[in-house]
Amino acid sequence: MSHGESRNQENTRREENGVVYFDRGVLNGRDGKKYQRFAIQTHFVQPGESQAELLRRYVLPLYQEGDCLSFTAKVMGLCTGNVRTLEDTHPGFWAKTLAPFAGHNSTGIGMHQPYKMQLVIEICGLPRVLFAAAVSAVTRPFGVRGLFYKICGHGVAGIDGFYPDSSFEVYHTMGIINPEHPVELCDALLKETGIPTVVMDANDFDQNQLGHCHNFPLTDDQIQDAMADNPSGQGDELTPFILIRPLKA
Numbered sequence: 095m096s097h098g099e100s101r102n103q104e105n106t107r108r109e110e111n112g113v114v115y116f117d118r119g120v121l122n123g124r125d126g127k128k129y130q131r132f133a134i135q136t137h138f139v140q141p142g143e144s145q146a147e148l149l150r151r152y153v154l155p156l157y158q159e160g161d162c163l164s165f166t167a168k169v170m171g172l173c174t175g176n177v178r179t180l181e182d183t184h185p186g187f188w189a190k191t192l193a194p195f196a197g198h199n200s201t202g203i204g205m206h207q208p209y210k211m212q213l214v215i216e217i218c219g220l221p222r223v224l225f226a227a228a229v230s231a232v233t234r235p236f237g238v239r240g241l242f243y244k245i246c247g248h249g250v251a252g253i254d255g256f257y258p259d260s261s262f263e264v265y266h267t268m269g270i271i272n273p274e275h276p277v278e279l280c281d282a283l284l285k286e287t288g289i290p291t292v293v294m295d296a297n298d299f300d301q302n303q304l305g306h307c308h309n310f311p312l313t314d315d316q317i318q319d320a321m322a323d324n325p326s327g328q329g330d331e332l333t334p335f336i337l338i339r340p341l342k343a
Contacts, residue, residue, distance in 0.1 A: 111155035116333060120341065123319035128341040131325045132156060133333035136169075138262065145173040145279070146286040153335055157289055162311050162338050166326055167295040167304055168254050169334035170279065171270040178213060178269045180256070185212040188220060192227050205242070209256045213269060217253075218246045249304065252295040276305030283307070292317055294336075296324050312338070 106117040118131040134152050145165070153163060171177065185193075185208035193208040205211045215223050226245035233241055243251045252272035257265045273279060276293040283291045284307040292306035294317075301321045303314060312320065320338045 113152055113155045115156065115337070116331065118323075118325035118336070121320060121322060123316055125316070125319075127316065127319070129316075129320035130339040130341055131320065132337040132339070133325055133331070134335040134337060135331060135333050136335065138264075138332060139169050139172050139334070141172050141175055141177050143173050145170060146283060148173070149283060149287045149289055149291075149335075153289060153337060154287065156337055158339065160311070160340060162290040162292070164294045164296075164317075164321060164326070164336040164338060165280075165283075165291050166334040167249075167252055167272045167276075167293050168270055170273045170276070170293050171252075171254070174273045174279070176271040176273050177255075178209075178271065180209060180267045183209050183212055183269065185209055186215070188223070189215055192223070195227070195231070205250075205253075207256045209269060210253050213253050213271065214246060214250050217271070218250065222246060249295065249302075251300070252302070252304075272304060277307070280305060280307035280310075294321060294326075296321060296326055312340070 106119075108115055108117060114135040116133040116135070118133050121129050121131070123129065134156065136148065136152050139148065148169075149163070157163075189208045189212035193206055193211040205214060211223075218226075223246060226242045229245060230239075230242040249272040253269060254271075255265050255269035256267075260266060272295055273293065280291045280293060283289060290307050290310050292310060292312075293304040295302040295304055301318055301324065303317055306317070310317075320340075321336065325336050326333055
């Protein structure tokens with residue numbers, strides 16, 4: 095099944111054992127393996143909630159031996175308290191100056207918001223941000239994009255939130271930063287729930303693996319294949335968990 099065909103099934107809503115999920119269809123991997131994906135719907139997760147309890151409530155009722163899980167970095171950041179608010183984020187001169195040139199896009203990864211740009215400066219340091227902005231300005235007219243994020247690094251593209259037009263009011267005033275130590279977080283989840291987990295910072299352009307538990311059943315390339323069409327989506331479905339089910343030949 096192609097990526098487009100899979101996306102046409104994104105509204106295939108199902109319910110099992112009290113859990114609502116969406117069948118995202120099957121993708122073929124480059125090595126010939128096939129992956130069924132289920133986007134599991136949750137409540138609106140609040141900062142500080144237990145990630146293990148979320149898995150017990152929403153994932154274990156659907157989990158089968160051999161499955162593995164993609165846990166979105168946004169919700170993992172909420173669980174681990176990696177959040178900032180408008181009140182405790184104060185854009186300075188450079189954040190206000192650079193933000194208008196960062197551009198706007200529908201994926202939410204743009205730094206067009208001064209509050210987001212301020213977080214980038216605090217995470218990366220002003221010299222690196224200025225260098226990244228200069229390189230981006232020089233190369234963009236030639237069609238080269240994304241260098242700002244590559245130069246800054248540190249998961250800058252994963253800074254989320256501060257959306258004044260979000261349908262969720264809390265995101266108007268809250269920003270989320272990718273969680274630290276994702277491998278350790280995934281190892282802890284495996285120990286507590288038995289579910290092998292990878293933390294993904296995904297959008298419609300990139301599927302970035304922040305880290306997964308040791309002995310994860312898929313290789314990095316296979317994870318990319320299974321998540322190639324961003325089955326978590328970018329909308330308001332509240333589907334932070336993608337249960338990946340490798341299919342037997």
